[in-house]
Amino acid sequence: MEKVTLNVTGMSCGHCVKAVEGSVGALEGVNSVQVNLDAATVEVEFNNGVVTLDKIKETIDDQGYDVA
Amino acid sequence: MEKVTLNVTGMSCGHCVKAVEGSVGALEGVNSVQVNLDAATVEVEFNNGVVTLDKIKETIDDQGYDVA
Numbered sequence: 001m002e003k004v005t006l007n008v009t010g011m012s013c014g015h016c017v018k019a020v021e022g023s024v025g026a027l028e029g030v031n032s033v034q035v036n037l038d039a040a041t042v043e044v045e046f047n048n049g050v051v052t053l054d055k056i057k058e059t060i061d062d063q064g065y066d067v068a
Numbered sequence: 069m070e071k072v073t074l075n076v077t078g079m080s081c082g083h084c085v086k087a088v089e090g091s092v093g094a095l096e097g098v099n100s101v102q103v104n105l106d107a108a109t110v111e112v113e114f115n116n117g118v119v120t121l122d123k124i125k126e127t128i129d130d131q132g133y134d135v136a
Contacts, residue, residue: 014132015083064082 001031004053006042007068008060011035019063027051027059069099071113074126075136079105087131095119095127107135 003018017035020042024033029050034043044056057067079088085103088110092101097118102111113131125135 010081012080013078013084015087016081019083 001045002048002053003043004056005044006044006057006060008042008065009040009068011037011040013034013037016065020060020065023059023063024056027055030056039048054057069113070116071111072124074110074112074128075108076103076110076133076134077136078112079103079108081105084133088128088133089130091127092124095123098124104127121126 008020010035011017017037020035021033024030024042024044027046029047031045031047032043035041036043045058046053060067076088079085085105087103092110092112095114097115099113099115100111101105103109104111108109110128114121114124128135
């Protein structure tokens with residue numbers, strides 16, 4: 001299990017939190033997702049044998065947010 | 069048909085636009101709804117014989133936004 005904290009811009013409200021947590025959380029291999037709006041971060045715990053960090057970043061990007 | 073421009077705070081993203089336009093637009097008697105994020109306004113065209121302005125304001129409030 002690996003844990004990463006991504007800097008994500010553009011998240012501004014509860015709907016954004018839901019969109020990111022829902023989409024990333026639905027990925028196989030993702031154990032937990034936590035969005036911090038104030039810090040503009042997304043903390044993800046995942047199994048890197050099952051899902052890649054690139055896939056996680058792509059999923060956040062697909063929701064319309066920029067991953068640094 | 070009546071047209072009103074409401075000042076609404078707390079709308080910050082595309083999801084917010086969708087939440088407001090969807091909920092107000094679903095009211096019987098509402099002809100059109102247009103959210104302007106930058107101006108923080110919601111423009112509503114409605115038939116005041118069918119739906120009241122209070123009902124429209126209440127619907128926006130129920131979505132979690134403050135109507136001035």
